[in-house]
Amino acid sequence: MESHAKIEDLGKPRVVIVGGGFGGLELAKALRHANVQVVLIDKQNYHTFQPLLYQVATAGLDADDIVSPFRKILESQDNVFFRLAEVQSVDTAAQVVKTSIGLVKYDFLVIATGATTNYFGDKKMEKNSIAIKSVEDAIMLRNTVLNNFEKALQVGDVVEMNSLLDFVIVGGGPTGVEIAGALSELRKHVFPKDYRELDFREMDIHLIQSGPTLLKGMSEEASQKSLEYLRRFGVNVILDRRVKSYDGYTVTLNTGETLITRTLIWAAGVAGAPIEGIRKESVLKGNRYQVDEFNRITGYHNVFAIGDIAAMTTPEYPEGHPMVAQPAIQQGKLLAKNLANLLSSCALEPFHYDDKGAMATIGRNHAVADLKLFNKEYRTQGFLAWLMWTFVHVISLVSFRNRLAVFISWTWSYFNLDKGLRFIIGNKREPVPVEETAPKEVV
Amino acid sequence: MESHAKIEDLGKPRVVIVGGGFGGLELAKALRHANVQVVLIDKQNYHTFQPLLYQVATAGLDADDIVSPFRKILESQDNVFFRLAEVQSVDTAAQVVKTSIGLVKYDFLVIATGATTNYFGDKKMEKNSIAIKSVEDAIMLRNTVLNNFEKALQVGDVVEMNSLLDFVIVGGGPTGVEIAGALSELRKHVFPKDYRELDFREMDIHLIQSGPTLLKGMSEEASQKSLEYLRRFGVNVILDRRVKSYDGYTVTLNTGETLITRTLIWAAGVAGAPIEGIRKESVLKGNRYQVDEFNRITGYHNVFAIGDIAAMTTPEYPEGHPMVAQPAIQQGKLLAKNLANLLSSCALEPFHYDDKGAMATIGRNHAVADLKLFNKEYRTQGFLAWLMWTFVHVISLVSFRNRLAVFISWTWSYFNLDKGLRFIIGNKREPVPVEETAPKEVV
Known part of the structure; x- marks a missing residue:
């Protein structure tokens, strides 16, 4: 019993x-x-503001900025009992x-x-890739990336070094697009200052999308502009391709093409x-x-x-x-x-979804937004969309403390072109050892 | 080779x-x-501001507030090569x-x-106690305390419950005194709101000091006042006692007296x-x-x-x-x-220590300070010492980012009587299972 x-x-x-x-x-x-x-x-004993997890993963925010303890949020509510x-x-x-x-x-x-x-049953992908569904995942991705760069300093072989510097992101939805954008910003403004000894022209960011457009479900303008922005930021967007397998080193696409990376971010489902x-x-x-x-x-x-x-x-x-x-x-x-x-035995009210639209940010000053206000649609891309995205995300955070922290952190980063949270605290994933036999061609 | x-x-x-x-x-x-x-x-890839580690352990600051990545600090210095x-x-x-x-x-x-x-060779103490020398230790202590309180909600036995709520701190130096003070604040202002179902009159904080005074090395006034403050805040300060052993549950003192706790904080050497x-x-x-x-x-x-x-x-x-x-x-x-x-074959300059004095904070508005300025000694205790402690610690932080973060966090906590960082992220220690035979008397 x-x-x-x-x-x-x-x-x-x-x-x-x-x-x-x-x-x-x-x-x-x-x-x-x-x-x-x-x-x-x-x-967990805290609520996670999931839309900003990717910022924790890319050193833009710290975990404490986007989580709030349940007991604190519900402190004044006598009828709630929280259990971990x-x-x-x-x-x-x-x-x-x-x-x-x-x-x-x-x-x-x-x-x-x-x-x-959803790894669609691919156990090897589940083992070797990183997904970002929790704060601990996001911290692990951050730690793994920084640790790989530290390791890259000690590697002589060019392909091996590229495998540590390159990123493959699978999935062209909001998460994939936002991560790709954030990584391209780090490559441009932050990493070269931290790692003067590495050549960041060698750092490739590949974004693989199975369909012909990014941000499926958003407007054509949004899809189009996000593609344009990402390419402008030097992200290699690969459309109409699927990833067939990944062993921790070689990514094989459905066309037989291969990419080499230690860091595959799975945002495909x-x-x-x-x-x-x-x-x-x-x-x-x-x-x-x-x-x-x-x-x-x-x-x-x-x-x-x-x-x-x-x-x-x-x-x-x-x-x-x-x-x-x-x-x-x-x-x-x-x-x-x-x-x-x-x-009270009253009639139930059926649910009607009030769709307010969708937004995605691609990087500093660049976002796309499809808004629905008073039954009208507004579409905008670029700086205004980015301002709206920023505003909406700050005010949507659960606690005033979080709002203040994120506002300050973003303001700081914006004017300093910096992301301050580049420390390795907690779990990280060590690179899978390369078998001697592993193919080493790069596409 | x-x-x-x-x-x-x-x-x-x-x-x-x-x-x-x-x-x-x-x-x-x-x-x-x-x-x-x-x-x-x-x-580590970051510098740690150790004097504030105890605040991370007691949910007053987040780890990112007190660490700075070395690469960031030394970014502009071409002759420095950092290696992790x-x-x-x-x-x-x-x-x-x-x-x-x-x-x-x-x-x-x-x-x-x-x-x-320094555990002075006591392997059992090393295994069962928590010391706070690193950020990861501090996070583990925070997580362990919060996890123990969640567990206490499910415990029927009174002694078992007390073991989860009680704390024993060994060592009456600055770290021991500051942790004891911070825990007493949490007990007064924070935990009762978070855990309405627990009776925090049951939460005992014991501070054990081997000698007759706290803060050895500081002035008699400082020692005396810190003792007075801690007792006023309900900390059970036990002087002239040593801890003989700890098995994760029972603390045995050199007098044969015992205390029961799941959380022994070792700050004794x-x-x-x-x-x-x-x-x-x-x-x-x-x-x-x-x-x-x-x-x-x-x-x-x-x-x-x-x-x-x-x-x-x-x-x-x-x-x-x-x-x-x-x-x-x-x-x-x-x-x-x-x-x-x-x-350049010039004569070397011998070291002379410029002792600026010492300070310790006991809790909100309460600190002790022995200062040496222009070869004169100034001693003060209470609110003024607390203000000075706060000021000195904020300005001593390594980066402007840290200073801003700590200043905001402390100002926030001060006026809200709150410590916001009560989440369990990362490692924690599960309580050692109690053997049926373990003695269950409490002193």
Whole structure:
């Protein structure tokens, strides 16, 4: 018999939220005045502002600038109980969640576990590449890059040295584009000053996109301009190619071409992070849960899913909403209302996504933005888009402390052409040893 | 045959500095205009402002606030070559240092490896306690404390819970006193808001000092006041006791008394961190190198030691200078001059320590200071000392970026009674499992 986790019973309906990303956190906050007990479970004790993870990975921000401890955010909310735990499975018949600290009973369960990296079954890619889904990933990428440059100083062989200096980024979505842009800035303004002994004309940044355009889902102007900016910054954008394999040294494309790199950044796909115990019939393509217009997982009356893990298929969004922050936040907010409606036997309100558009930054003074305001579309690229991107990201941060820190850090970097956080603290990945037999041609 | 590390030969005398602490970094900077090649070797790629490590450990500052990458600090100095490497040994006959990246030749060798924690041979203590000598230690202590509190929420047994909430700090020097003070602040202002479910009257902070006074080496007023402040803040200061053993759970004192804690912070002693290959005759008590008045290690003409690792015994300092930042900085500065003197066959200048006094902070608005200015002594305790401590520490930070970050962070914390950096990122230590047989009495 499993024992139950120690959580005070308030004698009120209990809403258990699994995952404190944008959706889960918004829901917990929106339940502030609801007559329920909220139990928020996350495997970290902090909320991560994921859209800026790539800045941590590229030394532009420190981890502490973009995370906030849950206990601090929810400090004044008496009905929320946070638990640092990993969820292992759920038993919907018994209405309990099995976690690393014991069983947790629920009256309403909300799964907000977000998404995880999709390697499409390629175990070797999973082992050798770096993806950026967590703060620890981002720190590891930063440490690995800096460590590789230190190693490059000691290498005599030119190909071997290039393998340490070059980068291959797979995936031309916002993450891939933003990382490529940030690396090109580091190459231009920062690394040559740090490593006078290395020749940074040798540092190649390759961005590989399987389709014919970058930033799929954004406007043609945005795709076009982001390509133009990246090429202007010296990024080698390779369109219409797929990566077939990567062994930690040689990247092989579907055309048979090869690239040599120690650092492959995998930004080519995400999939939902489902929980054991939810009926298989409700799991759609990409491991997302099929939910109705109230975010209820099909087949259940008291189990919900919000954010990236939820696929609410509508005529406008036949594959579910985009896996970004806004749908998660809006669903979290509405679900708080609907849980109150359920408890007072009122009619539920269906979800309508208020699409505010999309943005991506490519580098200093360069971004692309497709905005939707008052049912009108505005498209802009360049400096204005970059200003908007900066403003939106600063004000969207969770705490005032984070906003201040990011604002100061960015202002500083902007005028000093510097990214100050170039230290190796914590985990890094050592380069995979090159077998003597490894082919050494570079495309 | 070992291969040589790849470092360009400038055809100038080469000064190899091992360790980029206060002394090594100051020396490298002071050699800016000298006609030498400087090779700075450190096992980290950043300089650490050690006096504020305890603030990182207690969530008051983030690691990035108190570290600066060496490459950034020395960016404009063409004659400095930084290498990220571990030094394994030195061959003074061949004039080479053996490192993890190969052999490094020197004309002048300066050992500035600082000090390491002294457990006085107690392996069990070394395994079970936490010392704070590096950023990674400080982060681990922070993570371990927060993780223990999360665990305390799930514990039914009162003694077991107390073991997670209680702290034992061994050593009543500045580090021990400052940590005890910082923990008492967290207990008063921060933890009760984060962990409403825990009763923080149960959180005991014990500070154990082997002698009859705290802050040995400072004035009697400073010792007396720091004791008074700590007791006022609810720290249980235990004087004239030594810790006999600690198994990760039970602390046994020399009197036979026991305390129960999962977190023992060891701040009871430091010793030099010597390098293999230096003649044993020059190693004094506490593993420090005996140096002459020019910081030359006795028995060598071109091997020097500065900072904590150097013991320059004088009538006024029969055991060498205090192991703090000021002697290291002053020795680094003078050695730069003397190396230039050596090269131009001028007379060397002997070292005279300009003692500016000592300070320690106990908590919000409370510090003690013994200052020496223009050959006069000034002693002050309380708010004025605290203001001075704060000012001196902010301006002493290495980069303007750090100064700004620390200033903002402290101002923020001061007015919000908050310490914002309460996240668990990186390594932590899991509590040692309690054997069934472990005694469970609390003193």
